[in-house]
Amino acid sequence: MTTFQKNYFLRVVRRTSVQKNISLRAEILLRYSESMAKRQIARDLGASVQTVRKWIGRWNRLCADLAEIETVWDNAENYADAVRQYEQKLFEALRDAPRSGAPQSFSAEELALIVALSCESLDESDEAVSYRTQAEIAQEAVRRQLVESISQSTVCRILKNSGSEAA
Numbered sequence: 001m002t003t004f005q006k007n008y009f010l011r012v013v014r015r016t017s018v019q020k021n022i023s024l025r026a027e028i029l030l031r032y033s034e035s036m037a038k039r040q041i042a043r044d045l046g047a048s049v050q051t052v053r054k055w056i057g058r059w060n061r062l063c064a065d066l067a068e069i070e071t072v073w074d075n076a077e078n079y080a081d082a083v084r085q086y087e088q089k090l091f092e093a094l095r096d097a098p099r100s101g102a103p104q105s106f107s108a109e110e111l112a113l114i115v116a117l118s119c120e121s122l123d124e125s126d127e128a129v130s131y132r133t134q135a136e137i138a139q140e141a142v143r144r145q146l147v148e149s150i151s152q153s154t155v156c157r158i159l160k161n162s163g164s165e166a167a
Contacts, residue, residue, distance in 0.1 A: 001029070001030075005090060006030060006033060009026040009027075009029055010030065012026040012094065013026045013027050013030065022094045022095070024047060025055050025094045026094055027045060028045065028051075028056065029055065029056070031044070032056050038052045039052075059093060062093045066086070066090075069086050069089060070086070106147060106158075110146060111162070114141055114146065114150070114155060114159075115158065115159065115162045117137055117140060117144075118132065118159055134155040134156050135152040137152075138151060138154070138155045
């Protein structure tokens with residue numbers, strides 16, 4: 001680990017505004033750079049050996065990319081931009097990897113329209129109740145062509161995630 005990398009990770013660990021898991025990962029890498037054993041790192045930081053291995057493994061895989069960036073620093077037209085890019089890459093090394101799974105089915109606009117639909121007041125002539133059930137919201141969203149299809153359970157999840165009282 002280079003001096004620049006160590007200094008960056010030290011700044012991350014000392015920052016009070018950094019999430020605890022990010023700080024822990026930076027601390028793992030700092031201790032690893034000091035040739036500390038993985039089991040000792042885990043014991044000292046109260047983490048599992050599996051967690052320590054995972055972050056050291058991710059770090060080792062990233063090192064080639066970082067070395068490539070370092071080689072162009074001297075030739076960079078804007079040194080400050082090159083350093084910012086490098087620091088961004090270091091921070092990305094501490095973040096969670098993207099989770100697997102299906103991509104999001106609905107756009108932000110469609111989600112907003114479904115929440116808005118749940119908040120609409122019903123005309124007295126339309127129905128004898130003052131609100132729609134989640135199944136009715138799903139049917140109405142399809143009828144209005146807000147979405148191609150949607151289930152009641154998906155409407156429930158959308159409303160819960162939005163903080164809507166209709167959930």
